[in-house]
Amino acid sequence: MGCTAADVAAAVRAAAEVVAEHRDELVELDRAIGDGDHGENLRRGFNAVVSALDTSTPDTPGAVLKLVAKTLISTVGGAAGPLYGTAFLRAATALGDAAELGPAEVTTAIEAALGGVVARGKAAVGDKTMVDALDPAVRAATATSGSVAEVLAAAAAGAQAGAASTVPLVARKGRASYLGERSADHLDPGARSTALLLASFARSAGAGQ
Amino acid sequence: MGCTAADVAAAVRAAAEVVAEHRDELVELDRAIGDGDHGENLRRGFNAVVSALDTSTPDTPGAVLKLVAKTLISTVGGAAGPLYGTAFLRAATALGDAAELGPAEVTTAIEAALGGVVARGKAAVGDKTMVDALDPAVRAATATSGSVAEVLAAAAAGAQAGAASTVPLVARKGRASYLGERSADHLDPGARSTALLLASFARSAGAGQ
Amino acid sequence: MKKIINDPSTVVAESLRGLELAHSDLLTVVPEPAVVVRVDAPVRGKVAVVSGGGSGHEPMHGGLVGPGMLDAACPGPVFTSPTPDQVQAAIERVDGGAGVLLIVKNYTGDVLNFETAAELAQAEDVEVATIVIDDDVAVKDSLYTAGRRGVGGTVLLEKIVGAAAERGDDLAACVALAERVVAGVRSMGMALAAPTVPHVGEPSFDLGEDEMEVGIGIHGEPGRARLPVDNAEGIVARLLEPILEDLPFTEGDRVLLFTNSMGGTPLLELYLAHGIAERLLADRGIVVERRLVGPFVTSLEMQGMSLTLLRLDDELTELWDAPVRTAALRWGS
Amino acid sequence: MKKIINDPSTVVAESLRGLELAHSDLLTVVPEPAVVVRVDAPVRGKVAVVSGGGSGHEPMHGGLVGPGMLDAACPGPVFTSPTPDQVQAAIERVDGGAGVLLIVKNYTGDVLNFETAAELAQAEDVEVATIVIDDDVAVKDSLYTAGRRGVGGTVLLEKIVGAAAERGDDLAACVALAERVVAGVRSMGMALAAPTVPHVGEPSFDLGEDEMEVGIGIHGEPGRARLPVDNAEGIVARLLEPILEDLPFTEGDRVLLFTNSMGGTPLLELYLAHGIAERLLADRGIVVERRLVGPFVTSLEMQGMSLTLLRLDDELTELWDAPVRTAALRWGS
Ligand SMILES: Nc1ncnc2c1ncn2[C@@H]1O[C@H](COP(=O)(O)OP(=O)(O)O)[C@@H](O)[C@H]1O
Ligand SMILES: Nc1ncnc2c1ncn2[C@@H]1O[C@H](COP(=O)(O)OP(=O)(O)O)[C@@H](O)[C@H]1O
Ligand SMILES: [Mg+2]
Ligand SMILES: [Mg+2]
Ligand SMILES: [Mg+2]
Ligand SMILES: [Mg+2]
Structure with a gap:
């Protein structure tokens, strides 16, 4: 199968639903070691993304992701807004004008997203952030040769394991770092949302096969 | 027995202890239909009275009551401060320079106290105030012929019954009146403290027999 | 009970x-019996304005002592x-020879103590x-x-009379x-949680x-x-309607709208409520000419709010605008 | 949850x-995207001072917009x-041609959003x-x-830089x-109860x-x-000591002491705490030259307080004293 602008837009809409379903869970995770807004911030942002997609139909996958990026940047706020915004922006830029995406483009996009998050947030693996989910996602995607769906499934699995790995960590970036040792034994909300988004994208790709 | 300045001072000291013991109960009663300070106000005032009696020894019963009055006025505040203050002041004035009190003087003093409270506070029987305790106390005292202890015992019994009679009443004076119908089914804190004071005075007189 | 205190007494x-x-440029605290007085009291030839009441309503009254407002506050x-x-x-x-005005909130205790x-004072020939x-x-x-209690209107009264003095x-x-x-x-208040x-x-x-x-009320008395x-x-409608009916305030009236926090209600919510009150008044053709928004007549940490409306005329507006320099209200030169 | 609100969103x-x-003489609110700006913005030839952050800390920052302080506040x-x-x-x-200074509290989210x-803006040739x-x-x-968070010191910074601009x-x-x-x-805060x-x-x-x-912190993050x-x-000693050690502040230092309520702590308690802080500083020979006491950097209705100390010199003191006219801070002509 190919992955067109419409497919990407549909995947983003599906992801918005996942975010809404998991809003309370993400709020709860952030309440424990942050300020309790992560779920609400993402819900607000993805709601706006859906509205943006309702009123304009970008004609390449890159253009869709660019719209997502700009909308998230201007509606999410907090740490996650610029970080996810940059991730989608870099992914969009990496895709250029391609009309359809294959597995290689998807891998490149995820890699670019990680690069963007690291460039903005300066977090390394082990700092208990979304990087802990995104980095293993990139490594899993790179190691997989197969369809778009297979690449995304691998990335999602990597992200899921990576998110789980944040539980014992002491945070060194973001708001959770203020807690010092008390940040351990909690799942990082941003890593969790990254894993949720990738899992949703993988499901969309799988369903489209 | 006679009732000298020293006896009156001792009775006041005993009353101060009663007030301290019942502080929390009076706070609780006032919390229900007022602002929760009656017990603390009286405790503060009678504490100051004890201190005043420690440093000066007035030589007539009237002078003792005048010292009590002035101290209560300057330390209690709230509604109870001027009301009890005026009560003790009028009682003191009624006693004049008498060196010892007999039953007639005691009755006169309680009567004067009631007059003072009514003059200051303008409450009538049935308004759910300390007048509901003091008025039956005066009537009981007036109807009794016997010793000081007997007069005070009658007054205390009257006050106790009068206080109990405030429970079903709707308040028409003081802070409890703001509650309207919701002030019913509560014992009035000022009526309760009046009954406590008279009971304590009666006990002191009885013990001195 | 959790409070930043040492000993309740x-x-x-x-x-x-x-x-x-904190405010030694404005006021002096006289201990035993406790009084907060203007640092430059007595002001010769000026009517002295004195208020007071129980503590726990800060900034009223101590935070309202200073030029253009109170000469003294008596904190119970x-x-x-x-x-x-x-x-x-x-x-x-504070008596500067021109007489003393006592501003008393209508509670039995306050009235009796101030009356005494x-x-x-009159016995001492002070007017x-x-x-x-x-x-x-x-x-x-x-x-x-x-009788009615004295609540939010007290701050407006103290400001205006203070300016006149x-x-x-x-x-x-x-x-x-x-x-x-x-x-x-006229005022009306409500609470979401009680003070301690x-x-x-x-x-x-x-x-x-x-x-x-x-x-x-403002003393933790139930409503x-x-x-x-x-x-x-x-909530705002329920506070505003009885106020409007009572005076009554009617179309064309010029008013000062005072949206007061009881202490524990944050400004975020208070401004929101204020905006609603402004809209409801505009709907009725009542002209909000001046406003005061904030925690001024509080009941410790009580969560809740009150609304106060004062009918204005040119003189009252001018006196409201006159300079004031206190811990809580300060404007003009 | 009990709040005076309609819809959380x-x-x-x-x-x-x-x-x-409430403050139309001082500020204008531009909706979508929401910004609070000085009513007379842009002020030609003046450096514009802009701050912002999450809401819930009122009066910071919207209540600090006005002459002598902020030109704009961005409420998240x-x-x-x-x-x-x-x-x-x-x-x-607010850009009046003399450049714009962004005052950002050090939180990842604030830093990243302001940075972007x-x-x-630089791409548009605004300095x-x-x-x-x-x-x-x-x-x-x-x-x-x-890194350290930006808390109480923000208000002092905004006042002083606003005066310089x-x-x-x-x-x-x-x-x-x-x-x-x-x-x-330097600052340090504590809480007795969390905000909602x-x-x-x-x-x-x-x-x-x-x-x-x-x-x-001021966002309901646990401490x-x-x-x-x-x-x-x-409590006061526990807040003050780490502040004093950190800079360090030493004998003879002239300071501004800012005793801040987190929202739910009433002034009665706050002044009590302020008095203790003044005494502890006097004991160490640190000279409190200016003070600010009140709820200025809040965390909704959180019960608690923070202390902030700023080392003063003649210039900072002069800028602190300079006229300011905002909803929350107002003095001078
Ligand atoms: N420097 C950073 N680099 C990467 N991710 C970060 C960084 N700081 C925070 N995050 C992520 O952002 C998440 C919090 O997002 P959110 O709650 O929306 O923002 P805020 O902390 O501003 O409230 C964290 O769980 C973490 O995964
Ligand atoms: N007008 C009045 N006449 C007589 N007694 C009154 C009057 N008003 C109040 N009281 C009495 O005072 C009591 C309350 O006293 P207290 O709690 O000390 O004062 P406050 O109401 O000022 O807090 C009431 O229970 C009532 O018995
Ligand atoms: Mg968060
Ligand atoms: Mg946040
Ligand atoms: Mg009481
Ligand atoms: Mg009282």
């Missing part, structure tokens, strides 16, 4: 020490009116007048109550003006998670009605 | 409407930093400088944290001054009846340590 005295240190224990001694001491310190002090403020429409003013009005003129303010000001008095140690009343108390919690629209 | 917008109605959702759009919109509205806006304030000594400034300092001078303030200001964010609906953290949270509740003496 010394809270007021310790707090007054901090107040004095928490939620308990001050004693006549305190009022007498205040009168002595006024009698004593003293008393104005009782009773702006709370939650309480019916009838034979069956102690500062510009040189004599005692009779100050009294007449004060009566005009009292006649034209330090010497009591538990909340003054118990409210369920779904209840609010409407027609509340007239316990109702299911409502949203901001409902 | 419109709280900030509705509150801003009330803010504008409750406890969530604003977006770059808001900051961009603010810059556009600054990049975009923009950013100062990050990180005065909270509760957080270790190390590789292992996001008002007197005509250029952008470079404002930045140099701001760096001096940031270098000399409207869209969360329950307290941000759970504290037992005998516990307090020390080293708390660094949970301790048994202490009395006021103990």
